[in-house]
Amino acid sequence: MTKVTICGAAGGIGQPLSLLVKLHPLVDQLSLFDVVNVPGVGADLSHIDTDSSLESFLPADDGLAKALKDSDLVIIPAGVPRKPGMSRDDLFNINAGIVRDLAVGVATHAPKAFVLVISNPVNSTVPIFKEVLAKHGVFDPRRLLGVTTxxxxRSNTFVAGLLGAKASKLDVAVVGGHSGETIVPLFSSLPGYSKLSDAEVDALVHRVQYGGDEVVQAKNGAGSATLSMAYAGYKLADQILKGLNGEKSTSSAFVYLKDDSLSGAKETRALVGKFGGELDFFAIPVGLGPKGVESIEYGVLEKVNAKEEELLKVAVGQLGVNIAKGTAFIKG
Structure with a gap:
């Protein structure tokens, strides 16, 4: 029996994400938690004729504990969305407290669950989650991933048209973090990259880095990237669920680097160090399987071109600040 819990299930990302997970054939139980409106979301989804059972919980009567109990996978899109003019860092003071409280819940009631953190700013919220789990003695770097999918x-979609390729057939590695200039798409590894002009590459990189702003502006302040984020979160959740079922795959994710029991962690730290700093976390392709993160695919960093090296130097500098901010929030 595989149980998935979604914390923040009634929000703009949580609702479409909950729908997608309800459709997944490997999910036996779906548990929804939020501070408001989640019973209605649950009632709506419960009418869908897939085989997974569904329960919804509000905070009252130990709702979080009940939602998390016996969960195999916890997905966290909880938090406030970005509004016009807001950066991901602007969200920190609100979302940091939300993530901290959910992390305590996971540590207490689902200590062996895989955790996918969507709540922004991911560069800071994942370190918050790690610190809380570590305080409770249940941190496993294989099971905690920040969703940068x-x-x-976006990289696959935006470059496909320029290369005359199908987006669904592309798999652009994206490294660094999950905000602005910390996002570094490695387009140079794609067949056909030489066809792109420097101006086209610069425009592609900028569009990937600030794609969220594009959506916020298009929605005229009425929302942020919810549907595409739900899809992206589901893509990674699908790979985790298949991993629990014995399949192996590769995906970019924001993961912990300072555990040498992870294959490739030491090599990744050394390569990241060449770009200007020592980091606890980094977004990079990882090998996924039954244990979660089974390897860090550092080879992508050995193949970057000069333009990408410069982007990485900027990303690493900013990431250090973001990660320290999350860590300090818990350590005081």
């Missing part, structure tokens, strides 16, 4: 999805 949206940067890969």
């Amino acid at each position: 949206l940067d890969c999805v």
Whole structure:
């Protein structure tokens, strides 16, 4: 029996994400948690004729504990969305507290669950989650991942038209973090990259880095990237669920680097160090399987070109600040 819990299930990302997970054939139980409106979302989804059972919980009567109990996978899109003019860092003071409280819940009631953190700013919220789990003695770097899949999805989509390729057939590696200039798509590894002009590459990189702003502006302040983010979160969740079922795959994710029991962690730290700093976390393709993160695919960093090296130097500098901010929030 595989149980998935979604914390923040009634929000703009949570609702479409919950729908997608309800459709997944490997999910036996779906548990929804939010501070408001989640019973209605659950009632709506419960009418869908897939085989997974569904329960919804509000905070009252130990709702979070009940939602998390016996969960195999916890997905966290909880938090406030970005509004016009807001950066991901602007969200920190609100979302940091939300993530901290959910992390305590996971540590207490689902300590062996895989956790996918969507809540922004991911560069800071994942370190918050790690610190809380570590305080409770249940941190496993294989089981905690920040969701950066949206940067890969955007990279595939945006470059496909220029290369005359199908987006669904592309798999652009994206490294660094998940905000602005910390996002570094490695287009140079794609067949056909030489066809792109410097101006086209610069425009592609900028569009991937600030794709979220494009959506916020298009929605005239009425929302942010919710549907595409839900899809991206589901893509990574699908790979985790298949991993629990014995399949192996590769995906970019924001993961912990300072555990040498992870294959490739030491090599990744050394390569990241060449770009200007020592980092605890980094977004990079990882090998996924039954244990979660089974390897860090550092080879992509050995193949970057000069333009990407410069982007990485900027990304690493900013990431250090973002990660420290999340860590300090818990350590005081």
